[in-house]
Amino acid sequence: MQTREFFVSAPGKVILHGEHSVVHGKVALAVSLNLRTHLRLQSTSSGDVRINLPNIDTFLSWEITALQPLLAGCGAEQDGLKELDGDLLKRLREFTGISDDSTDTRSMAVLAFLYMYLTVFAKSLASITVSVWSELPTGAGLGSSAAYNVCLSSAALLSARGAISSPLTPQQESARWSKEEMELINRWAFMGEKIIHGNPSGVDNAVGTWGGFLRYHAGNITPLSWVPILRILLTNTKVPRSTKVLVSGVKDKINKFPSIMNPILESVSAVSCTCEQTLTEMAVHGPSAEHYNILEELIDINQHHLNVMGVGHSSLDTLCRVTLARGLHSKLTGAGGGGCGITLLRPETDTSVIQSTIDELKACGFDCWETSIGAPGVQQHSSAALSQDILKILNSY
Template structure:
């Protein structure tokens, strides 16, 4: 194995504008969250391969000798980055003892780990190693937690196998990979996402890889080179929802009222494009209050459009009402019908207002964090750059 120890992290994601409209050929803007998933990979001398996911109460371990039995199936497959081999996934399901039809995300995360590990090391000696992962992202909230996991997994295992270099210089605390290596990380992470979710768009793992903001249109993902770092509140209403049901609800409404819903989708498209233009301006000229005025108005308009589409929820209405009482502007992010919302914080927003708002939202039964959007994608770290509480968890295993 090429490394003895490596620490990596990747961000979660939120949809800033364009959710649901993107399904119908309109622009969506996805942004990175400064809530990250951290992974530690360490060479072991136990003769075992182990994965620890304390967020979801998973600890799995296999003897290297057991895994070697699978090598004939994986040999010759290690360069096939573009597509997932369904037969290999089936073999892994049998090996781990996961019944067909069981798509529990915990089981799928384990499969994604084994698939990438065996694919990358199939042509060499299987190393004994331990992977530990800890995330600041809530699972199942539409914030890209599984993609951040897949991106970290791909980056660490690609480094460990020598396919891409470790990028930390002696004087560095954090570092990033070159564009070619990032594309390789993204390709393997997308395989992990396919295993976990079945038919992902590729947006979540792309945000986890490149960070910042991405423009998504008709299946084409374009990372935007420069975006401002914006402070937000991220609120989880903790109301479960089905993305599939909500997407179908919007489609039904469009089919029923095409002359009404068509202009709504066009307006959401224009909101995304206008927001992209404003954010671009904010990176190359002095940021003014007018920039934030426009961003706030776009948030309000888009939230109303999403309610018209039928993906609002009383808890999201409560979120908007509570924050507006403090002079702040919010919208849902993702599928809607509950789930999460984002609230824009202006630079001059006093910390007392922020803390009072967070408390108001927690009093409603919601989870709420102050964070930011537009931060970096996957990174390699030295331990000193990782928050102490997270480092303690990673080093516990």
């Protein structure tokens, strides 16, 4: 063990533009959401491993002597691992009683934690306590599982074992790792995502690791440099939806009306590229009113296209109506069919307008937060950098 205690956080994500069209090889922009998952790791002498997940009411511990036999047959050095160890995963399911078809949040979080803990500490299992608390709602398409896995891979495991450095100096409140270490964090977080989601794209964990804006096209993920942080309202309509069903519906519509739908997909891709160009100009020359005008028009265009694809919902229509009445522009983010939406806030937007919008959206039965996009990726923090509320939660377990 390299340290007795440390804190890390990682952001959630939203899709700014390109949802659904990205499935068909078009460009999408994913961006970090400054609602974060926070993790505290402590090394102990208790002889056991503990995981505390208060968001999902999960508090578990295992004796190291009970976990050790699960490593029989596993390779001792796993840093270059690219594929999941199916045998270890099977033993873990049997050990925890988590069935092969289980997908509930609690089971997947526990399975991901134990898998990464055992593979990273395979040479010498360490006695640790990990507590995780998140500002992100689960199951809302906001990258909550990826933020969790990024925190686990960077703090609970790699830093604690000494596979990567502890970048924080006594003079700093927050710090980030080197590019090479971030790549290792991202690879391990992707392993956790595979455990939870089966066949993830890798976008969510990349956003959680690198932060900022990422361009995703045909499986290639490219972080964008020098992009501005934008203020938004994030609204969760709390309307449940099935991503699989919505994706299938778009595919059926493309097959039925290819001459109509294919140009729509191309247009959405063009929206993503135009947005990328605008953000770059804002970063280089400074934001202007015209830049915000363009961003708002792109939001409107993309929302109309998503409605044409058939992934809109009356709850999202309500979001757009409520915000547009105050001169604000909104679109769905993610799969659609309910779920979440984002609303761009201009620098000059009055606080009274923002608050009245939040109040009305909450009166519609929605959850709503004022936050930002483009925030930093995974970071290590000093305890002084954390709010007293977060610190109190993490220190209470």
